[in-house]
Amino acid sequence: MRGAVATSATRVAWARRRRAVAGAWGDYRRSRTGMVGLAVLVLAGLVALGAPLLADEAELRAVNAIDNPSWAPPSEFPPLGTDNLGRSVWAQFVWGSRISLLVGLAATVIAIVIGTVVGVSAGFVGGRFGGLLMRGTEWFLVIPFLPLAIVLAAVLGPSIENIILVIGITSWPGTARLIRAQVLTLKERLYVDRSRAFGASNRHLMGRHILPNVMPLVLANTTLTVPIAILSETTLSFLGLGDPSRASWGKMLEEAFHAGAITREAWWYFLPPGLGIMLVVLAFTLCGQALEAILDPRLRERRS
Amino acid sequence: MSARRLLVGLLAAVAILTLAAGAAAQGTGERLILTVGLDNDVDSLNPLVGVEVPDYEVWNLHYATLTDKAAEDFETIPGLAESWEGSDDGLTWTYTLREGLLWSDGEPLTSEDVAFTINRAREEGWLNYDSTVANITASAPDERTVVLESSVPDPKLPTMDVYILPEHVWGELGPREITRYDGLDGVGSGPFTIAELRRGEFWRLEANENYWGGRPAIDEVVFRLFNNADAMVAALQTGEIDAAHYVPESSFAELAETEGIVAVEGQQGGFDELAINGGDGLKEPHPALMDLAVRQAIAHAIDEQTIIDRVLEGLGSPSEAMSPSADPEWTPEIPEEERFDFDLDRARELLDEGGYLDTDGDGVREMPGGGRPLDFVYAVRTESQSAPGVAEFVSGWLSEIGIATTQQPMNDTRLTEVIGRGDYDMFQWGWVPFVDPDPMLSYFTCDQVSADPDEPTNYYNDANLCDPEYDRLYEEQKVELDKERRVEIVHEMLRRFYSQAVYHILYLSPDLQAYRTDRFEGWVRQPADVGPVMFSNSSPSYALLRPVSEEDEAAEGGGEAAAATDDDGGMSTGTLVALVALALLAVAAAVWVLRRRRTVDERD
Numbered sequence: 001m002r003g004a005v006a007t008s009a010t011r012v013a014w015a016r017r018r019r020a021v022a023g024a025w026g027d028y029r030r031s032r033t034g035m036v037g038l039a040v041l042v043l044a045g046l047v048a049l050g051a052p053l054l055a056d057e058a059e060l061r062a063v064n065a066i067d068n069p070s071w072a073p074p075s076e077f078p079p080l081g082t083d084n085l086g087r088s089v090w091a092q093f094v095w096g097s098r099i100s101l102l103v104g105l106a107a108t109v110i111a112i113v114i115g116t117v118v119g120v121s122a123g124f125v126g127g128r129f130g131g132l133l134m135r136g137t138e139w140f141l142v143i144p145f146l147p148l149a150i151v152l153a154a155v156l157g158p159s160i161e162n163i164i165l166v167i168g169i170t171s172w173p174g175t176a177r178l179i180r181a182q183v184l185t186l187k188e189r190l191y192v193d194r195s196r197a198f199g200a201s202n203r204h205l206m207g208r209h210i211l212p213n214v215m216p217l218v219l220a221n222t223t224l225t226v227p228i229a230i231l232s233e234t235t236l237s238f239l240g241l242g243d244p245s246r247a248s249w250g251k252m253l254e255e256a257f258h259a260g261a262i263t264r265e266a267w268w269y270f271l272p273p274g275l276g277i278m279l280v281v282l283a284f285t286l287c288g289q290a291l292e293a294i295l296d297p298r299l300r301e302r303r304s
Numbered sequence: 305m306s307a308r309r310l311l312v313g314l315l316a317a318v319a320i321l322t323l324a325a326g327a328a329a330q331g332t333g334e335r336l337i338l339t340v341g342l343d344n345d346v347d348s349l350n351p352l353v354g355v356e357v358p359d360y361e362v363w364n365l366h367y368a369t370l371t372d373k374a375a376e377d378f379e380t381i382p383g384l385a386e387s388w389e390g391s392d393d394g395l396t397w398t399y400t401l402r403e404g405l406l407w408s409d410g411e412p413l414t415s416e417d418v419a420f421t422i423n424r425a426r427e428e429g430w431l432n433y434d435s436t437v438a439n440i441t442a443s444a445p446d447e448r449t450v451v452l453e454s455s456v457p458d459p460k461l462p463t464m465d466v467y468i469l470p471e472h473v474w475g476e477l478g479p480r481e482i483t484r485y486d487g488l489d490g491v492g493s494g495p496f497t498i499a500e501l502r503r504g505e506f507w508r509l510e511a512n513e514n515y516w517g518g519r520p521a522i523d524e525v526v527f528r529l530f531n532n533a534d535a536m537v538a539a540l541q542t543g544e545i546d547a548a549h550y551v552p553e554s555s556f557a558e559l560a561e562t563e564g565i566v567a568v569e570g571q572q573g574g575f576d577e578l579a580i581n582g583g584d585g586l587k588e589p590h591p592a593l594m595d596l597a598v599r600q601a602i603a604h605a606i607d608e609q610t611i612i613d614r615v616l617e618g619l620g621s622p623s624e625a626m627s628p629s630a631d632p633e634w635t636p637e638i639p640e641e642e643r644f645d646f647d648l649d650r651a652r653e654l655l656d657e658g659g660y661l662d663t664d665g666d667g668v669r670e671m672p673g674g675g676r677p678l679d680f681v682y683a684v685r686t687e688s689q690s691a692p693g694v695a696e697f698v699s700g701w702l703s704e705i706g707i708a709t710t711q712q713p714m715n716d717t718r719l720t721e722v723i724g725r726g727d728y729d730m731f732q733w734g735w736v737p738f739v740d741p742d743p744m745l746s747y748f749t750c751d752q753v754s755a756d757p758d759e760p761t762n763y764y765n766d767a768n769l770c771d772p773e774y775d776r777l778y779e780e781q782k783v784e785l786d787k788e789r790r791v792e793i794v795h796e797m798l799r800r801f802y803s804q805a806v807y808h809i810l811y812l813s814p815d816l817q818a819y820r821t822d823r824f825e826g827w828v829r830q831p832a833d834v835g836p837v838m839f840s841n842s843s844p845s846y847a848l849l850r851p852v853s854e855e856d857e858a859a860e861g862g863g864e865a866a867a868a869t870d871d872d873g874g875m876s877t878g879t880l881v882a883l884v885a886l887a888l889l890a891v892a893a894a895v896w897v898l899r900r901r902r903t904v905d906e907r908d
Contacts, residue, residue, distance in 0.1 A: 063700030085614050085693055244711040260554030263534045
């Protein structure tokens with residue numbers, strides 16, 4: 001019989017969660033900017049995932065583009081023209097979106113995981129241990145990002161994994177502080193006290209009450225961290241610290257800049273990656289803001 | 305309180321007056337400054353050890369040489385020495401110095417300085433002097449006479465083009481100190497002397513009042529570094545700089561058409577090579593590269609013409625053998641059967657025969673019998689405009705024959721170090737040879753293979769290959785007075801060197817330069833008609849430059865204005881539309897986000 005009760009409790013919990021998600025989605029749908037952001041992201045995701053269908057990977061290599069004209073404008077070599085070495089800009093744009101998004105997302109995952117673990121432990125455990133963690137966080141926070149990232153990228157060597165690692169381990173402190181603040185308010189709530197009085201262990205409290213309640217905040221924070229990570233990837237690639245063997249939007253900009261695309265006014269070379277970065281970053285920001293507005297009651301729109 | 309106020313007032317007055325005075329001084333004593341833009345930093349201004357092209361430009365201006373080189377054809381002409389005479393056997397040469405020579409600090413420049421430089425260079429084997437003075441003893445019987453005695457016949461004499469150092473400054477340095485000296489004392493004998501060096505930014509030379517050829521017409525030469533070639537071109541177009549060295553291929557044609565700017569394609573035998581670690585230095589490369597067949601396969605996998613067409617935009621010419629001199633007669637033709645022509649099938653065949661097979665099916669071959677994959681580290685110079693493009697092509701072709709490459713961007717200082725330590729597989733770099741082939745040939749002797757782990761950069765052999773037969777031929781040509789025979793020996797050496805496949809010549813590249821005509825005139829090309837106007841063998845332009853006279857300037861100004869309007873019209877409509885669209889989009893996005901924020905706040 002106990003089993004049956006437990007099952008139905010789980011079912012009830014799931015039903016509640018589904019309702020909550022449906023409610024949140026309803027709120028989200030009402031946000032016009034959020035929907036625009038989401039649409040752009042879906043499109044970018046489709047381009048990245050469908051890269052093999054949209055352009056042949058072999059076109060990325062200059063040795064396979066020997067028959068193409070170099071510096072050809074889009075009118076001569078549709079859809080986006082060619083670069084100084086005759087490579088198709090479209091192929092680079094499409095395949096570059098993969099690296100840019102991958103680095104953005106993967107670095108964010110690292111940052112969010114570190115940030116959440118540090119934030120929750122510092123907030124929940126508190127005391128000397130929490131203080132120590134927060135001092136460590138502040139130490140990371142005051143280190144200027146770019147020099148640290150440049151040094152790390154130079155020492156570790158230019159590869160996609162290292163770029164992800166570098167961005168990941170330099171962009172978690174903000175998240176950690178945010179999560180800690182939330183945990184500090186959560187752990188003083190009545191239901192936590194009540195649960196503790198019933199004899200709940202720290203593990204139970206953390207897993208059942210604290211974590212599920214910071215998760216929405218983590219989600220909103222994630223969508224706001226991704227654009228920063230993408231911009232960081234662009235910055236590092238532009239400075240020549242990216243993976244030289246893989247096309248990314250940042251690397252395209254770097255190559256266009258060094259090949260003299262600007263003096264040559266080869267706008268088809270530098271505009272696509274530039275616009276791509278701008279749109280994706282904007283879209284993530286719009287989504288993040290829309291989520292924030294739903295999750296933060298102070299920003300929530302009153303229902304009529 | 306009032307006293308303090310008075311003090312503040314006084315201080316302010318003093319400050320204003322000082323500023324005004326400064327401004328006035330600037331207005332009256334306007335200095336004629338020539339600014340040259342370039343993208344390559346100096347590595348050391350010590351003429352014993354520096355190796356980079358910009359170093360030579362500074363030394364050419366800062367130090368005079370015993371004999372000079374004619375701007376037209378490199379012919380040996382009087383320098384510090386006004387005349388010379390040889391003995392019948394050609395071993396002893398007596399030079400007479402000009403009268404009243406002075407260093408830039410006012411000290412007399414005598415035959416003692418010349419003897420000091422040559423003798424100490426020989427005794428201590430100074431890196432940049434050794435190939436010229438190794439067999440020469442100098443003596444100074446009186447203040448204006450220098451006698452050079454060569455222990456062997458020397459085809460280069462009476463040319464003596466090593467930089468003469470001031471004994472009263474350099475004589476105080478010990479043998480170890482002298483190679484580490486920064487060379488920034490400012491005491492020189494050329495038309496300009498070094499006054500300031502800020503690494504990564506600029507270096508500045510001032511006119512030498514005591515120059516034997518007379519004080520130059522311009523007061524200062526400033527070399528300004530640019531990280532980006534486009535920015536350098538823009539600076540030239542706006543008149544921020546007067547001349548630019550290493551103009552990018554992509555903007556060369558445009559500059560050539562611009563009124564008021566002269567673009568120069570300067571041929572002086574400069575080339576770029578793909579060097580492979582020969583393994584005789586301090587460290588061995590990937591084991592596969594120790595196999596001649598693998599190196600030959602790599603050579604077969606490179607299509608120089610495509611690199612010239614694509615990366616250099618056609619501004620370059622192919623060459624099989626290395627060019628050791630500004631004069632093309634020293635460069636041999638490689639017979640067809642010995643050539644490593646572009647042939648990917650032949651390259652694959654060589655690797656297959658050597659047992660380098662792709663046993664695990666990942667597209668990359670492994671060492672015979674499996675094991676370590678053929679993945680080579682390829683150092684890509686960050687200070688070169690062509691390196692990334694060349695690397696893209698070379699990596700592409702190598703991957704087609706089953707060889708992987710890991711590209712490692714490196715700046716010149718780091719790459720020099722890495723080469724000295726032998727800690728690399730391959731890299732692309734270039735040389736600009738001198739007039740006599742001897743120095744360039746000397747770089748690939750066994751002596752020049754890095755052997756001292758403490759001073760790994762005090763060696764030249766960046767092929768890290770030691771071939772005793774090459775050394776024997778080198779010694780032979782060094783003492784061959786018959787020019788025809790010497791050319792033959794040099795050709796044999798270079799064919800031999802070519803066959804080792806450690807030094808793959810990618811192309812002969814002209815120095816692309818451009819200068820403005822509105823402020824200075826009198827640029828000369830060295831050699832005449834085909835050479836560059838700067839960064840040439842003895843850099844004669846700077847001392848000859850003079851300000852454009854007033855009437856000329858007016859005419860030039862008109863031309864410049866016309867050029868400027870031309871430029872504006874040249875901006876393509878596509879770019880304009882695209883930029884405007886981008887700006888509008890950004891503004892719209894910002895407004896949107898801001899409004900959204902505000903309404904959220906209002907709803908609060």
